[in-house]
Amino acid sequence: MTATLIPPVQAADKPAHRDSNVLRWLGAYTASMVGDNVYYLALSWAAVQAGTPSQAGLVMAVSAVPRALLMLGGGVVADRFGPRRVVIGSDAVRCAAVLAVAALLFAASPGLWLLALLAVLFGTVDAVFMPAVGALPARVTGRDQLARVQGMRGLAIRFANVVGAPLGGLGVALGGAAAAFGLAGLLIAVSVPLLISVRMRDLPADGEGDLPTDGQGNGKASGAADGEAGEAAGREADGEAGPHSMGAAPDTAPRATPWQDLRDGLRYIRGHRVLAPLLVAIALGDLGFVGPLNVGLTLLAEQRGWGASGMGWVLSGFGTGAGVAALLLTVRGRLPHAGRVVAAAILAGSVAIGALAYAPSLVAAVGTALLVGLLAGLSGALCGALLQTQADPAYLGRVSSVAGIVSLGFAPLSMPLSAAAIGWWGTGPVFVTSAAVCGLGGVVVLCSGPLRRAQLPR
Secondary structure, three states: OOOOOOOHHHHOOOOHHHOHHHHHHHHHHHHHHHHHHHHHHHHHHHHHHHOOHHHHHHHHHHOHHHHHHHHHHHHHHHHHHOHHHHHHHHHHHHHHHHHHHHHHHHHOOOOHHHHHHHHHHHHHHHHHHHHHHHHOHHHHOOHHHHHHHHHHHHHHHHHHHHHHHHHHHHHHHHHHHHHHHHHHHHHHHHHHHHHHHOOOOOOOOOOOOOOOEOOOOOEOOOOHHHOOOOOOOOOOOOOOOOOOOOOOOOOOOOOOOHHHHHHHHHHHHHHOOOHHHHHHHHHHHHHHHHHHHHHHHHHHHHHHOOHHHHHHHHHHHHHHHHHHHHHHHHHHOOOOOHHHHHHHHHHHHHHHHHHHOOOOOHHHHHHHHHHHHHHHHHHHHHHHHHHHHHOOHHHHHHHHHHHHHHHHHHHHHHHHHHHHHHHHHOHHHHHHHHHHHHHHHHHHHHHOHHHHOOOOOO
């Protein structure tokens, strides 16, 4: 079989933060994320104005249902049709939907049903958008730059979180929810031409070329045992191929069904010596992290008398720490002994989470939150880089979808549980228990030899 490999001149000539192609992708991603933040603020404001607080909460929650239920299928879509096509199509649909709602709100007051419909549509599109976003970095840069790209992506998320809410508030102040929706749609629209201008890279076929390693420098053809050739052969002009052909010529092989692709992806993840324990570690870390840093922190601030401003300072400390971690990875590009660093960061971060409930003052709490953000940001970025570099390119969409399900499907379950448990036992025991759950993720990393020895490519 003839495979189209990444040309050597592309491999590591430019660091990602100096590569105009990567910067165009980053600009598109940042615009889309800022638009998302503006959209959510506009949706919550419009829902509160159109109904009761409980109805507004329901409108905000309905988008999570299709996103959680359909995300595995979204990973299949991303792998079958190419992540760039999926991301461009998703942004185009989201932009059109948000602008249409903005126009309707300018003309009339359609009520909650329109907002609920928009939320469901947004969640459905997110189910294919998010796995495709996770699979796209490997198409725009070399494997040796993927860790740096994860740092840049983290900085973009922090920037969107900081800028999006004030922009949404400005839109609401100037023209109500309709203006804020219009602003969100325009920001998302900016991403489409930028993505169209991004050049896609050819990727090595399964079992060939730039392979993941087993953590000891030995090349490993992930998924090659079942004889699949991946997507690289016969790559189209823009660098993306259609569905992989199960190793046979495209014109003679029977086309796998989406259900077969889904089962194949889950089987691939389950049998992978690095990805399987890594996803378990991510799940445990998120389960122990999301509850205390959301509901738990609010209740802790109320009990300690810090108030909303005090809670804001603690959250700022967390955001600052996470931003520093993303900046570190952006500048360094690679940290040695990635698997061991992940384990150490998760374990140390879990201790900091437990200590947050016993901070003697607001200043100490802010400092502890900064440490939590630094360690969580570092472990999260490295986990993302390991997912990108260890997964075979043909499976990246499905791997990203499983990671998304872990973070967006399982982890939020800890929030109502944390709130109820704090009501029964208080903040201290619940924070310590959550820290222990989070720390189990680090234990999983240490107990898995291939994951513990995993390295990022040079």
